[in-house]
Amino acid sequence: MTKKGLNLRISERRLNKLRLYAASKEKTMTQLVEDWIDRLPSPEIGDSSSTPLSQ
Secondary structure, eight states: OOOOOOOOOOOHHHHHHHHHHHHHTTOOHHHHHHHHHHHSOOOOTTOTTSOOOOO
């Protein structure tokens, strides 16, 4: 699997909150984000209400 990067802009307050939460769970911020993404429902094929996933 090829790894890709993700850049996002969030407030310093949210970044610090994420850092503290990750440390308290002994996980990286990447692991937390990946876990959250993995819990999202898979889009239904043919569902025109969802934004298509770009490669």
